[in-house]
Amino acid sequence: MDKNSIIGFFLIAGVFILFFFLNKPTEAQLAAQKHYQDSIAQVQKLQTENQKSAVTESKGQAADSSNNFLKVEAVADSSAQAASSNLTAKADSATKEQIVTLENGDVKIDVSSFGGQMVSAQLKNYKRYDGKPLYLFNKDASFGIILKNRAGVSFSTMSKSFQPIFSADKKTLTMRHAFSPSQYVDFTYKLLPNNSMLKFDVNIVGMTDVLSRDNAEYIQVDWAEKLFRQEKGIDFEKRYSKIHFKYLGGDVADLSDSKDAKKEIADPVKWIAFKGQYFTTTLISDYSLSNASLDSRVLENDEFLKYFSASFYSPVAVTGKNLSAGFRFYLGPVEFSKLRKLDAGVKDKDQQLDMDKLVPLGWTLFRWVNQYFVIPLFNLLSSWGLGMGIIILLMTIIVKLILAPFTFKSFMSSAKMRVLRPQVQALTAKFPKQDQAMERQKATMDLYSRAGVNPMSGCLPMLLPMPILLALFSFFPSAIELRQHSFLWADDLSAYDAVIQWGGNIPLITKYFGNHISLFCLLMTATNIVYMKFNMDQQDTGQQQIPGMKLMMYFMPVMMWVFLNNYPSGLTYYYFISTLFTILLTVAFRYMVNEDKVLAKLEENKKKPKKKSGFMARLEEAQRVQQQQAQAKSKGGAKKR
Numbered sequence: 001m002d003k004n005s006i007i008g009f010f011l012i013a014g015v016f017i018l019f020f021f022l023n024k025p026t027e028a029q030l031a032a033q034k035h036y037q038d039s040i041a042q043v044q045k046l047q048t049e050n051q052k053s054a055v056t057e058s059k060g061q062a063a064d065s066s067n068n069f070l071k072v073e074a075v076a077d078s079s080a081q082a083a084s085s086n087l088t089a090k091a092d093s094a095t096k097e098q099i100v101t102l103e104n105g106d107v108k109i110d111v112s113s114f115g116g117q118m119v120s121a122q123l124k125n126y127k128r129y130d131g132k133p134l135y136l137f138n139k140d141a142s143f144g145i146i147l148k149n150r151a152g153v154s155f156s157t158m159s160k161s162f163q164p165i166f167s168a169d170k171k172t173l174t175m176r177h178a179f180s181p182s183q184y185v186d187f188t189y190k191l192l193p194n195n196s197m198l199k200f201d202v203n204i205v206g207m208t209d210v211l212s213r214d215n216a217e218y219i220q221v222d223w224a225e226k227l228f229r230q231e232k233g234i235d236f237e238k239r240y241s242k243i244h245f246k247y248l249g250g251d252v253a254d255l256s257d258s259k260d261a262k263k264e265i266a267d268p269v270k271w272i273a274f275k276g277q278y279f280t281t282t283l284i285s286d287y288s289l290s291n292a293s294l295d296s297r298v299l300e301n302d303e304f305l306k307y308f309s310a311s312f313y314s315p316v317a318v319t320g321k322n323l324s325a326g327f328r329f330y331l332g333p334v335e336f337s338k339l340r341k342l343d344a345g346v347k348d349k350d351q352q353l354d355m356d357k358l359v360p361l362g363w364t365l366f367r368w369v370n371q372y373f374v375i376p377l378f379n380l381l382s383s384w385g386l387g388m389g390i391i392i393l394l395m396t397i398i399v400k401l402i403l404a405p406f407t408f409k410s411f412m413s414s415a416k417m418r419v420l421r422p423q424v425q426a427l428t429a430k431f432p433k434q435d436q437a438m439e440r441q442k443a444t445m446d447l448y449s450r451a452g453v454n455p456m457s458g459c460l461p462m463l464l465p466m467p468i469l470l471a472l473f474s475f476f477p478s479a480i481e482l483r484q485h486s487f488l489w490a491d492d493l494s495a496y497d498a499v500i501q502w503g504g505n506i507p508l509i510t511k512y513f514g515n516h517i518s519l520f521c522l523l524m525t526a527t528n529i530v531y532m533k534f535n536m537d538q539q540d541t542g543q544q545q546i547p548g549m550k551l552m553m554y555f556m557p558v559m560m561w562v563f564l565n566n567y568p569s570g571l572t573y574y575y576f577i578s579t580l581f582t583i584l585l586t587v588a589f590r591y592m593v594n595e596d597k598v599l600a601k602l603e604e605n606k607k608k609p610k611k612k613s614g615f616m617a618r619l620e621e622a623q624r625v626q627q628q629q630a631q632a633k634s635k636g637g638a639k640k641r
Contacts, residue, residue, distance in 0.1 A: 100164045102173055105194040107331050116162035116175030116187040117143040121331045123196075123279065127484065129232040129495070136281050136331055140226040140304070145185075145202060145219050148212040157185060158222070182206045196332025197342075204316075204323040216318055218290070219325055224309035225274050225281060229302060231483075232495040235514075236566055240277035240477070241305050243296050244358055246270045248288045249350040252357040255296045265292040270350070273330075274308040275358055278480040278494075280334050284353065286326035287315050333480050334358050336375055362474030369471035382481065389487025392570060396577045399472075403465045404585060411589045412598075416453045419599040423447055452605035469578075476571035489519060493570035496521070513565050520569045521561055524576040528557035531579050534586065 098113035103124070110120040120138040128134050144158035162175035171190060178184035186203040208216060231237040242257040248268040255261040268288035274281045292312035299307055316323040332338070340356040361370040377398065381391045400407075424444055431440035448454070476482065482493040490497035498516035506515070532553045564572055 098164060100166075100173055100175075102171075102189055102191050102198075104191045106196050107191060107198070109189070109191070109198065109331070111164070111173060111175060111189060113162050113164060113175070115142070115144055115158045115160065116177060116185075117141075117158070118189075118329075121281065123332065126279070126333070128228075128230050129484075129492070134230060134279070135228060136279060137225050137228065140228075141224065141281075143221075143223045145221050147185075147204070147207075147215055147219065149210050150212055152212070156222075157187075162187065179207075183210075196330055196338075198329040198331060200327045200329055202314075202316075202323075202325045202327075206321045208318065208321045208323065211323075215316070215323065218313040218315050219323070220311070221289075221314055222309075222311050223272075223283065224307070226299070226304045227274060227276055227306040227308060229305050230279060231277055232492060233566060233568075234302065234305070236477070236495075236568075237277045238298070238305050240275075240360065242275060243294050243308050243310070244273040244275050245292065245294070246354055246357075252354055255294060258298075260297045261294075262296075263294045265294065269312075271353060271355070272310050272312070273355075273358060274310075275334065276305065277478075278334050278483055279332065280330065280358060282330040282355065282358075283310075284328040284330065285314060286328070288350075289314055330355065334478075335480050336361070336371075337379060360474060360478050362471055365467055366471040366474055369467050370475050373468070374471055374475050378475075378479070378481070387487065388482055388485040388493055388570070389573070392487075392493075392574050393577060396574055396581060399468060400578065400581045400585065403468070406464050407582065407585055408589055411586060412593070413454070415593055415595060415598055416451070416602060417448070419595050420447065420451060420453065420602065450606045451602040453602065472574060473571065476574060477568050479570070482568065482570045487569075487573070490569040490573070493573070494568045496566055497569035497572075513562050516565070518565050518567075518569060518572060520572040520576055521565050521567070524564070524572045524579065525557050525561035527576055527579045527583070528560065529554060531583050532557060534583060 099119070100111045100113075102109050102111065106124060108122040108124055109118050111117065112119045118137075119141065121136040122138075123134045123136065126134040142158060144156055146157075147155045149155070157177060160177045162177045165174040165176055166172070167174075173189045175187040175189075176184050183206040186201075186205065188199075188201040188203065190199040192199075202219065204211070204215075204219075227241055229237065239257055243255045243261075244252055245254070245265065246252045246269060248270050250267075255263055268290045269285075269292055270288060271282055271284040272289065272292065272294070273283075289312040292310060295307075295309045297307040299305060314325045314327070316325045330342075336356050336359045339353075339358060342355055343352050346352050361367040374395075377395060378391065381394055386394070424447065427440055427443045427447065431443065477494075479494070485493050487493055489499065496514070496516060496518040497520050499519040500517040502515050504510070504515070509515075536553060564575075
């Protein structure tokens, strides 16, 4: 390197040194730059933490917006700014779902830290038809409340994490979602010992300043559940599974059980029930529920029967900066006596639950018969510790003995007409022609009138027992007491007792009859055919029968077989025993009644002067008019010829 190059190099180095010396930052500038670098690092750290929290957030949700829910309101309302200023927008701290269990002798519930909601409810004293544990729902239900702040931003508890807090006695569970130590939402659960009722309270603490003014009056609740299949007869179970609700101080109503249905209810309601055939999840308000929107959908699979959902508004009580709403969940069997006890001592009509109306006992008259006769009798016999098959047998005997006077009266009416049969046959021989039918009928009615026989007197005694028979038709399919109790070959008296089964879908047969033959139903049908034959022989009065009547009488038991083949075996067993007992009573009456004495008494009646009853007079007048019309028609036809 020559001399000039060396001089040039030093000159350039001097220029750089002078430049850096003149542009050296001051101490204040160095401090500002350090603060800037620290801020960048802090932001990057916060972003990293948020990204990690987002990964572990409940069910894949993004970072929690709970505090943002309050921060928006802090800008919109200066009165709430102080309450929100110390809150930082950090993600929910929960890293995994926690399941907390509450249980007593009847119910076991699991509550999740995600949403603070019940995720399963097991009834410990019952099993499914296949022997597995019976769950009203098991991770197939959702429940949450929706709040709004004064800027209109919504907050749903369903996607938020809650912290479980147990009471000192471990009997009360509080699930808490905290915005700050003084602002939080609590869901409180409490199970009473050996009780199907769960107390559930919502408490919103320290938040009246930030919530919408509407929330000072009510909160929105969303609830949904898939209804599990619990019974062997799935088609029959679907028929009894539906949403029920009770108008505040009014009646109980329901949605369709056979098709998808929706309903908007403007009037306040006391409770809403997601009900299966024998079990229900019922939400009961301490006050009322308003603007309820209900949705029921039929599910076409073997695991779930229906999808139920309800959205409604619940009133809240305001205490300072706190809001509260009270509910109860009934998680248990649809058992008439147990549900009726829920109203024991309740005088206020608005507070009466009337949940016993979840038990389908038939129309008003039949329900009264079940409520005041059948169920008390059934409970009395059950208290003796007898098997269900024996209880049904004893019920049948008792009911038949009570109705025996009506059966006897009907028998006597047919016996009187039967002993007059030779005289009726003589009248038939006297008026054999078709155009003499009116004269023959008039002569027959005159014979009955003189003998003191009313042909209609046997009908009324047969009709009077009908309310009991129809009431029992409603009682047996709804009696949970029969569920999974066996008798003889029937392993479950609340379901059909199939002795022959087959697979596949046979048009019409599978839909209406099922892919099985129920033995008790078959025995009932055979007994009814025997009874029809026996009864027709007893009531043969010698008069001409309407063509096809005998065939129709035999056709009815066959139709009952088709109709009742899927019904509970407890019902068809009762009908089988009842018909058999009726035959035995009729045979006993036949041996007890001396028909010769009956005939002698009727002959004595002929000798007495008779005053026609109003019914007989009207009947004869109708026959006379009909005869005149027939004669006039006959003459008119002759003139035309």
